[in-house]
Amino acid sequence: MLSLLLLVISISAGFLGSLLGLGGGIIVVPVLTLFFGIDIRYAVAASLISIIATSSGAAAGFLKDHLTNVRLAVLLELGTVGGAITGFLISSHINSSWLFLLFGGFLFFSAIMMFRKKGDARSEIDHPWSQKLKLAGSYPNEKGELTFYKVAQVPLGLISMYFAGILSALLGIGSGIFKVMAMDGAMKLPMKVSSATSNFMIGVTASASAGAYLMKGDIRPEIASPVALGIIVGSWIGAKVMTRMPAAHIRKIFVVVLMVISLQMMMRGLK
């Protein structure tokens, strides 16, 4: 019956994740470790699988709306995949207490970031790398007019992506929060473009480390199957009802939940 329960929880995780724009991993890893008592390394590996599913499943929708900057995504994937490789290599040498602490810290940070104001700061200058690779782009706004944007600080963006990749591989998260921060904070991309491009990239980042964990034997179908299936179904439902839900209220409640889980994860790490 535990497997069925895990399936139900994963559906809720996928649902909440797509509603709040967070990855399911942020919920799945604490559930697997704190509630089911599964070793964090199996939990991280199972969670990465679900990230690939949500990213690949949602990409078409964002591309249809012309929000994804594919050219930029390909360049930044260099950073995230490099980071994922580093993260995987570190993971063999780090003990699980540290993983719990790191995860707790990341959750706390994510909870605070949910309060962040969402304003778009545009860049007037296009970085030379961006000019060379023609990374600047445009997207249709609510009125259907094209909004043009430039891309600043490309090298800083790449470095941030490298660290996002490390965290993704270590913690089994998409680390979309860091990707979005790097893109709208450092590279001055519009928020919508950052979110869509981040979603497009997290699948590639996750597959780099998920493939390695699979070979290593850390991805066990007994855990990963209900998690992946649940997240696929849950995020699909979430995307369908997204516009009809009071996301702002759910967000406030969820911030508190995240804080509590974050403390529990850190306490587990200190044990």
Added chain:
Amino acid sequence: MKENIEDLEYRIAKFLRYGVILAGIVILSGWLTLFKFSNTFYTFKFYDKLPLIDIIPFHIYRGNWGILLAYLGLIILISLPLIRVVLTAVLFIKQKEYALATIAIIVSISLIFSMLLGIEL
């Protein structure tokens, strides 16, 4: 008019969505078979280093087709982003965007390299 890269990517993404559904169905069929005999997570309380190369022959020998099917589904899912990046590289080559094509090829190779890193660790 030259087709926009985003429009071409959209077609790849639609294809990938079917990939996710296919992987989901394969995982589900494996999991349903698996479900009958594996109902506890107790074995996963403690980490046990066991490479895939040793797991697969064991399950083939025991005839645990459910687990093997679930593994197949997971492998399909993991390979989807790799397929996407390779197809993106092909798109860029066709559009004579050689700088971005090179980057996409490097990303693909890094992905394969990363997956192989899991062996012998």
